[in-house]
Amino acid sequence: EIVLTQSPVTLSVSPGETATLSCRASQNIRDYLAWYQQKPGQAPRLLMYAASTRAPGIPGRFSGSGSGTEFTLTISSLQSEDFAVYYCQQYNNWPPGRTFGQGTKVEVK
Amino acid sequence: QAQLVQSGGGLVKPGGSLRLTCAASGFSFSEYYMSWIRQAPGKGLEWVSYISRNAGTIYYRDSVNGRFTISRDIAKNSLYLQMNSLRVEDTAVYYCARAGGTFDIWGQGTLVTVSS
Numbered sequence: 001e002i003v004l005t006q007s008p009v010t011l012s013v014s015p016g017e018t019a020t021l022s023c024r025a026s027q028n029i030r031d032y033l034a035w036y037q038q039k040p041g042q043a044p045r046l047l048m049y050a051a052s053t054r055a056p057g058i059p060g061r062f063s064g065s066g067s068g069t070e071f072t073l074t075i076s077s078l079q080s081e082d083f084a085v086y087y088c089q090q091y092n093n094w095p096p097g098r099t100f101g102q103g104t105k106v107e108v109k
Numbered sequence: 110q111a112q113l114v115q116s117g118g119g120l121v122k123p124g125g126s127l128r129l130t131c132a133a134s135g136f137s138f139s140e141y142y143m144s145w146i147r148q149a150p151g152k153g154l155e156w157v158s159y160i161s162r163n164a165g166t167i168y169y170r171d172s173v174n175g176r177f178t179i180s181r182d183i184a185k186n187s188l189y190l191q192m193n194s195l196r197v198e199d200t201a202v203y204y205c206a207r208a209g210g211t212f213d214i215w216g217q218g219t220l221v222t223v224s225s
Contacts, residue, residue, distance in 0.1 A: 034211040036154075043204055043215035044154065055213065087154055091210045100154040 002027050004088055004101035012109040013078055021073040021104045023066075023088035031067045032092035038103075039084045047086075048073065075106070083108055111135040111214045113188075113205050118219035125195050125223070131188040131205030131216050138186040144208040145179060145190045147201035148218075155201075158190065159208060173199070195223045 003026040013019045023033065031051040036044040046055045048064040051071055061076040075082055088101040117129040129145070145157040158179040159168045167179055178191040188205050200223045206212035 032210065036212075038154075043218050044212070045215070046211055046213045049211045049213075089154075089211065099156065103153045 002029060002090055002093055002099060004090055004099060006086075006088055006101035006104045008104060009102075010105045010107060012107050014109045015078050015080060017078055017109075019075040019078055019082075019106050021075075021086055021106070023071040023073070023101050025069045025071070025090055027093075028068050029090045029092035032090055033064075033066065033071050034089045034091065035062075035064060035073045036087045036089065037082075037084045038087065044087065078106070082106065111207070113207065113214055113216035115203075115205055115216040115219045118203065118221045120222045120224065121195055122225050123195060123197055123223055126191070126193045127195065127221060129190040129192070129203055129205070129219060129221075131190075133186045133188065133207075136207070136214075138181075139183045142208040143179075143181060143188045144206050144212060145188075146204045146206055146212065147199075147221075148204070149198075149201045152201075157203070160188070192221070195221075197223050199223050 005024045007022045011019055033051045035048040037047050038044040047058050047062055051066050052064040063074045065072050083106055085103045085105045087103045112134050114132045121127050142161050144159045147155050147157050160179045176194045180189045202218040202220050204218045205216040207214040
């Protein structure tokens with residue numbers, strides 16, 4: 001089973017700054033990597049798929065990169081609504097392949 | 110627009126059963142794979158089960174295999190999760206999600222609490 005490890009667990013950032021989140025896969029998953037945002041009491045929302053493609057309606061300040069085993073989600077000019085928990089998810093291997101990382105919480109510094 | 114609305118859930122004793130329902134609208138339900146994903150209190154996301162378009166392919170995570178049953182009714186545009194022999198560790202918010210390569214549409218979630 002592929003394991004996704006996200007770092008850091010918590011990221012403290014000031015509004016207007018840039019947040020950089022990391023997701024590492026235990027095996028090569030090519031670019032079959034998605035990112036989700038989850039706010040308290042809400043369902044997750046798909047942000048990014050294929051490592052670097054924004055989902056419909058996602059603002060341009062969100063960008064993704066990487067392939068193979070190392071991936072990054074970058075949030076530029078953090079807005080108040082961006083403070084949330086972010087999960088990566090791989091969909092390369094199936095089953096049980098659609099596994100999630102443990103999440104990174106982006107909090108106000 | 111595409112939407113998933115969940116119902117069911119609640120408080121049940123260990124060993125009990127519950128059935129979750131997820132009603133789809135705004136898209137062609139029969140054309141999509143579907144999944145259930147759960148989130149224990151204060152924890153991360155955990156995939157639970159998956160069903161193909163025609164229900165010919167079904168998968169479960171090991172910890173629920175043999176206890177949970179996923180199904181779908183194309184005529185009712187609905188997805189179901191029958192949960193039997195529930196355990197305390199099944200306590201979580203359960204989400205249904207449209208499952209392409211990714212989970213692009215999510216239900217609002219429903220809380221299942223297993224406690225004596």
